Amino acid sequence: MNNLDIKKELVKMLGQDKVLTNDLDLMYYSYDSSFLTKLQPVTPTAVVLPASTAEVQKVVRFAYEHNINIIPRGAGTGETGGCIAVEGGIVFDLSRWREIVEIDVNNMQVVVRPGVIHADLNDELAKYNMFFPPDPGSSKMCTIGGMVANNASGLRAVKYWTTEPYVLGLEVVTPTGDVIITGGQQARCIKNVSGLNLTKLMVGSEGVLGIITQIRLRCFPRPKARGIAMAVFDHLDDAPATVLEVYQAGVLPSGIEILDASAIKAVNDFKPDIKLPDAEAILLFEVDGNPPGVEYDGQVIKEVAERRARQVEWSTDKKRMAELWEGRSITAAAAARVRADGSRIFAGEDISVPISKVAEALRAIRALGDKYGIQVVNYGHIGDGNVHCAPVINPENPEEVEKVEKLVDEIHRLAIDMNGSTTGEHGVGVARRGYAVLEHGPAVEYMKKVKAAFDPKGIMNPGKLF
Amino acid sequence: MEFRELPPVKEQLMKCVRCGKCRELCPVFAEIGIESAAPRGHVFMVQMLRDGKVEPSPEVYERLGQCLMCETCSANCPSGIAVHELNAAARAYLSEKNPSRGKDLIFEHFWTKPEMMKHSIKLASLAQRLGLQKLARNVGLTRLLPGDLKDAEKILDNIPLRSARSQLPGYTPAVGTSKYRVGYFLGCGTDFLNPEIAQATVEVLSRNGCEVVIPQGLKCCGLPHMANGKLDVTRQLTVHNIKLFDSLNVDYIITDCGSCSATLSQKNLEFVLAGTPHQAEGQAFAAKVMDLTVFLIDVLDIQMDFETDQKWRVTYHDPCHLVNAQGITEQPRELLRRIPGVELVEMPHAASCCGGSGTYSVTHHQVSMQILDKKMANAISTGAEIIATCCPSCIMQLSFGCKRNDWDAEVVHPVVLLQRAYKKALTTA
Numbered sequence: 015m016n017n018l019d020i021k022k023e024l025v026k027m028l029g030q031d032k033v034l035t036n037d038l039d040l041m042y043y044s045y046d047s048s049f050l051t052k053l054q055p056v057t058p059t060a061v062v063l064p065a066s067t068a069e070v071q072k073v074v075r076f077a078y079e080h081n082i083n084i085i086p087r088g089a090g091t092g093e094t095g096g097c098i099a100v101e102g103g104i105v106f107d108l109s110r111w112r113e114i115v116e117i118d119v120n121n122m123q124v125v126v127r128p129g130v131i132h133a134d135l136n137d138e139l140a141k142y143n144m145f146f147p148p149d150p151g152s153s154k155m156c157t158i159g160g161m162v163a164n165n166a167s168g169l170r171a172v173k174y175w176t177t178e179p180y181v182l183g184l185e186v187v188t189p190t191g192d193v194i195i196t197g198g199q200q201a202r203c204i205k206n207v208s209g210l211n212l213t214k215l216m217v218g219s220e221g222v223l224g225i226i227t228q229i230r231l232r233c234f235p236r237p238k239a240r241g242i243a244m245a246v247f248d249h250l251d252d253a254p255a256t257v258l259e260v261y262q263a264g265v266l267p268s269g270i271e272i273l274d275a276s277a278i279k280a281v282n283d284f285k286p287d288i289k290l291p292d293a294e295a296i297l298l299f300e301v302d303g304n305p306p307g308v309e310y311d312g313q314v315i316k317e318v319a320e321r322r323a324r325q326v327e328w329s330t331d332k333k334r335m336a337e338l339w340e341g342r343s344i345t346a347a348a349a350a351r352v353r354a355d356g357s358r359i360f361a362g363e364d365i366s367v368p369i370s371k372v373a374e375a376l377r378a379i380r381a382l383g384d385k386y387g388i389q390v391v392n393y394g395h396i397g398d399g400n401v402h403c404a405p406v407i408n409p410e411n412p413e414e415v416e417k418v419e420k421l422v423d424e425i426h427r428l429a430i431d432m433n434g435s436t437t438g439e440h441g442v443g444v445a446r447r448g449y450a451v452l453e454h455g456p457a458v459e460y461m462k463k464v465k466a467a468f469d470p471k472g473i474m475n476p477g478k479l480f
Numbered sequence: 481m482e483f484r485e486l487p488p489v490k491e492q493l494m495k496c497v498r499c500g501k502c503r504e505l506c507p508v509f510a511e512i513g514i515e516s517a518a519p520r521g522h523v524f525m526v527q528m529l530r531d532g533k534v535e536p537s538p539e540v541y542e543r544l545g546q547c548l549m550c551e552t553c554s555a556n557c558p559s560g561i562a563v564h565e566l567n568a569a570a571r572a573y574l575s576e577k578n579p580s581r582g583k584d585l586i587f588e589h590f591w592t593k594p595e596m597m598k599h600s601i602k603l604a605s606l607a608q609r610l611g612l613q614k615l616a617r618n619v620g621l622t623r624l625l626p627g628d629l630k631d632a633e634k635i636l637d638n639i640p641l642r643s644a645r646s647q648l649p650g651y652t653p654a655v656g657t658s659k660y661r662v663g664y665f666l667g668c669g670t671d672f673l674n675p676e677i678a679q680a681t682v683e684v685l686s687r688n689g690c691e692v693v694i695p696q697g698l699k700c701c702g703l704p705h706m707a708n709g710k711l712d713v714t715r716q717l718t719v720h721n722i723k724l725f726d727s728l729n730v731d732y733i734i735t736d737c738g739s740c741s742a743t744l745s746q747k748n749l750e751f752v753l754a755g756t757p758h759q760a761e762g763q764a765f766a767a768k769v770m771d772l773t774v775f776l777i778d779v780l781d782i783q784m785d786f787e788t789d790q791k792w793r794v795t796y797h798d799p800c801h802l803v804n805a806q807g808i809t810e811q812p813r814e815l816l817r818r819i820p821g822v823e824l825v826e827m828p829h830a831a832s833c834c835g836g837s838g839t840y841s842v843t844h845h846q847v848s849m850q851i852l853d854k855k856m857a858n859a860i861s862t863g864a865e866i867i868a869t870c871c872p873s874c875i876m877q878l879s880f881g882c883k884r885n886d887w888d889a890e891v892v893h894p895v896v897l898l899q900r901a902y903k904k905a906l907t908t909a
Binding site for chain 2: 034047091154
């Protein structure tokens with residue numbers, strides 16, 4: 015079937031307002047936040063904007079029948095090219111499907127459609143004193159569907175872990191056009207070990223097994239209090255050492271974040287009001303819970319951190335906490351500010367290493383940056399060993415692009431060598447598929463077999479993961 | 481300056497990491513919901529234009545033209561990209577490649593000459609009063625406005641017969657000792673649509689010790705031209721106005737219109753005058769430009785030591801060109817708080833766009849109305865009887881919003897309330 019006929023059929027199925035067919039409109043779906051699509055955007059054959067399971071199913075069945083690739087997409091904030099039609103096909107933009115189907119207060123869970131924005135969901139849950147704990151830096155723009163597909167986590171994974179443990183069940187349109195419900199068709203329970211755990215399989219599968227059309231999430235009681243400690247260090251090595259010492263003192267913060275000197279500069283440049291002190295490294299500890307517990311934990315952190323830090327600030331003031339936490343959450347995009355003619359790129363940005371090796375990893379990344387003459391802004395979730403590094407380059411300078419590609423490759427290999435992973439939370443997509451065998455060995459073949467069982471024709475988001 | 485050489489195009493395009501933060505902040509994207517309406521989509525498309533990956537076609541203009549230039553994205557971009565400047569630069573390039581006689585007529589001839597503007601608005605106003613809209617339409621008068629006339633008529637209701645300039649002297653002395661000599665940048669919206677604001681501005685400034693000069697031959701600030709792909713005309717207007725004020729020896733250049741002060745700000749003039757020999761004088765001029773409320777609070781620190789028996793429940797709407805373009809939120813509120821009899825009630829999302837944006841409410845009527853309805857729901861929830869705001873375009877849009885929602889509220893500039901309070905003063909300290 016040629017592209018023109020595909021578009022005509024899609025319009026027949028969904029109506030003109032739910033299908034983008036104009037070449038110009040399609041170009042806008044050629045990118046996500048990855049460096050690779052910035053260098054090489056790839057335009058899909060068509061884009062559909064479905065808003066019901068029946069509509070998704072209709073298009074998937076059509077695609078299956080005619081061997082057309084299908085690619086699910088949320089807000090397009092991913093960093094790996096995971097939602098790009100790299101081998102052509104129909105992109106499903108699910109970001110307009112923003113329905114919170116049900117807030118089941120009595121069972122502490124919520125049922126949503128994939129396009130709901132993370133921050134919007136938590137705003138709504140707050141009315142019931144509940145929350146969905148994972149907290150990606152992109153909370154205000156990423157979709158729950160995208161979070162589930164990538165098993166996203168973020169700033170509070172130290173205590174609350176990733177998206178995966180909160181997903182109780184999913185409705186999925188499989189690549190053959192079936193609709194299945196994982197986690198029990200009628201289930202409303204929280205614990206459930208019945209059957210093969212397809213929910214767990216789907217979470218983090220990056221859209222290669224099916225299209226997630228509904229999500230049942232477990233919610234937690236919303237903590238009543240919060241506090242943030244900021245510790246300022248003159249020596250980088252003191253930061254990870256302090257993290258360990260805080261754990262050893264019996265405190266599990268909800269988040270522990272690190273900013274290195276260049277990240278501090280970027281944040282101050284973007285939001286001068288935050289006034290982060292100049293330093294080799296800053297640690298931000300967030301604790302949450304009941305007010306006396308928060309205060310207690312805060313004091314312990316302060317006491318422990320003061321052994322190594324030049325300065326420690328403990329705050330429960332709402333405005334100050336919002337500033338500090340915002341400072342961290344905007345680092346990702348603000349990193350570019352360290353160089354007037356530069357842009358941060360999302361490549362090699364998400365390695366995960368054992369917490370005992372964080373300091374070594376940070377030093378090694380710095381050395382690699384020096385080796386290639388590229389400034390690398392380091393920040394990330396030091397509490398769980400997930401380091402985000404942002405190379406800052408001029409992406410329009412081919413020499414710098416060539417150098418940064420080598421740098422990124424070395425960073426990925428470094429992570430594997432250090433008993434870590436090439437990605438802690440952003441996913442593999444296209445960007446890291448080349449490391450699959452190095453990371454997983456013969457297990458990759460079994461991953462392929464699992465995919466083939468769901469997707470016999472290989473139409474489901476091809477060119478990703480492995 | 482050639483499109484590709486303009487500073488934002490040259491320096492900022494590559495900075496976009498497509499993080500998507502702008503998607504969720506953009507009032508237009510909230511209504512349209514597809515990537516071509518997202519600010520990062522616009523940045524992407526400008527890059528495609530620059531790189532010759534798309535033809536500079538009217539279809540591209542249509543996509544970029546969906547943006548109403550509220551600058552919410554620019555104010556919040558972590559990478560520091562002035563998305564609206566990129567868009568304005570691209571529109572200029574696209575307009576140059578796709579000349580439109582109608583547009584040229586409006587923006588190069590009609591809206592550059594205050595006299596022409598005045599006469600046409602007068603005619604439109606007369607036609608409205610006589611119920612001759614149809615006639616006006618038939619003779620092509622209102623065709624000079626872009627977009628759908630039927631909608632334009634609804635929004636451009638009750639155009640005053642006399643402009644502010646025809647009613648105000650070129651020089652008004654200060655009451656008492658003169659503290660400052662102030663040039664009044666009397667913008668087109670205030671002049672033609674809200675002359676009562678201009679009267680209040682002059683009266684309040686004079687009463688508080690300022691000589692007020694309204695220069696003869698003052699022209700538009702150039703924002704409508706910039707937003708409609710006529711950056712070169714904006715440039716000409718800017719240079720004209722700079723020279724005009726240069727000879728007046730004023731301490732400040734005050735405007736009551738948020739869009740004028742944003743357009744004449746240092747940051748914007750740096751963009752508008754890029755590549756011209758006028759950068760230095762532009763910056764010197766812009767350094768004197770100040771929003772009226774900022775001047776009244778920060779410079780004059782006016783105090784109102786009197787009482788009135790009036791009670792006004794007022795909610796404040798932040799014009800995009802004050803809050804996003806200039807970060808001004810506190811002074812208009814502080815001014816309102818200082819007015820005796822005013823009870824200020826915050827509306828939810830006071831800083832979200834009203835969807836007016838000059839001609840946008842006409843050219844993109846449906847989206848504009850959707851944005852407006854959200855704004856009105858927030859405003860109505862306050863139970864206020866007055867919406868105060870500092871932009872004639874917002875006033876026009878919000879007034880229409882009141883009508884559209886059968887809500888009997890008044891929309892005014894804070895300075896008009898201040899003038900009223902002076903008139904109602906019971907006791908003076």
